[in-house]
Amino acid sequence: MIGKELIGLESESIQLQIEPELGRRFAEAIGIPFGDQLPPTLVCTLKHAGFPGIQLPLPGMIHGEQKITYHRQLRIGETLTYKRCIKDVYDRVGKLGNMTFIVLETTGYDKVGELVFSSSTTLIAPAKGEAE
Numbered sequence: 001m002i003g004k005e006l007i008g009l010e011s012e013s014i015q016l017q018i019e020p021e022l023g024r025r026f027a028e029a030i031g032i033p034f035g036d037q038l039p040p041t042l043v044c045t046l047k048h049a050g051f052p053g054i055q056l057p058l059p060g061m062i063h064g065e066q067k068i069t070y071h072r073q074l075r076i077g078e079t080l081t082y083k084r085c086i087k088d089v090y091d092r093v094g095k096l097g098n099m100t101f102i103v104l105e106t107t108g109y110d111k112v113g114e115l116v117f118s119s120s121t122t123l124i125a126p127a128k129g130e131a132e
Contacts, residue, residue, distance in 0.1 A: 002054070002058070002089055002100055002102055002125065003089060004089050004090075006051075006054070006086045006089055007086055007087065007088060007089055008085070008086065009051055009054075009085070009086045010051075010083055010084070010085045010086075011049035011050055011051050011083050011084040011085070012049060012050075012083065013049070013081050013082070013083045014046070014048050014049045014081070014082055014083065015079060015080070015081050016046070016048075016079065016080050016081075016082065017077070017078070017079045017080075018038065018074060018075065018076055018077060018078050018079070018080065019076070019077070020076050020077075022042075023038045023039070023042065023076055026038075026039055026042050026045065027039050036076070037073070038073075038074045038075075038076060040068065040070070041068070042074065043068060043074070043082075043106065043108060043117050043119050044066060044068070044119065044121075046082050046106060046108070046119075047084075049082060049083050049084045049106070051084070051086065056102070056104075056123065057123060057125075058125045060125060060126050061123050061124065061125040062123070062124050062125075063121070063122075063123060063124075064101065064122040064123060064124045065120075065121070065122040066119065066120070066121050066122075067119065067120045068117060068118075068119045069117060069118050069119070070116070070117050071114070071115050071116055071117065071118075072116060074116060074117070078110060078111070079110070079111055080108045080109065080110065080116060081108070081109050082106055082107060082108035082109070083106070083107060084104050084105065084106045085104070085105045085106075085107075086102065086103070086104060087103045087104065087105045087120070088101070088102075088103040089101070089102050089103070096126075097126070098126070099124050099125065099126060100124070100125045100126070101122055101123070101124055102122070102123045102124075102125070103120060103121070103122050104120070104121045104122075104123065105118060105119065105120050105121075106118065106119040106121070107119075
């Protein structure tokens, strides 16, 4: 299960070339025209970097919040290396009972190792025993 002991756990690094087809399909899926620029929310789809022994999202989990910081624009044709890290895990009581919040950070770097973007995602799951 998800607990504070997972804070700091990092995924493996994933390398991805930003092909025009990826940008076109994503733009089409979200209903915007595709030109020579990538949709800014494209990085929200970079979820291939998994954590050993942990399956995310968990059953019943919902997406709570997303923040993206770009240090420069993504470019079609460039290669990114990205990884994810569990930055925080905490419990709260809400209207529906106990909930566990998991904060993930995704960072993406270009070929020379410069930070291109960082993204913070908050996932919310029923706390241990609540979903059963």
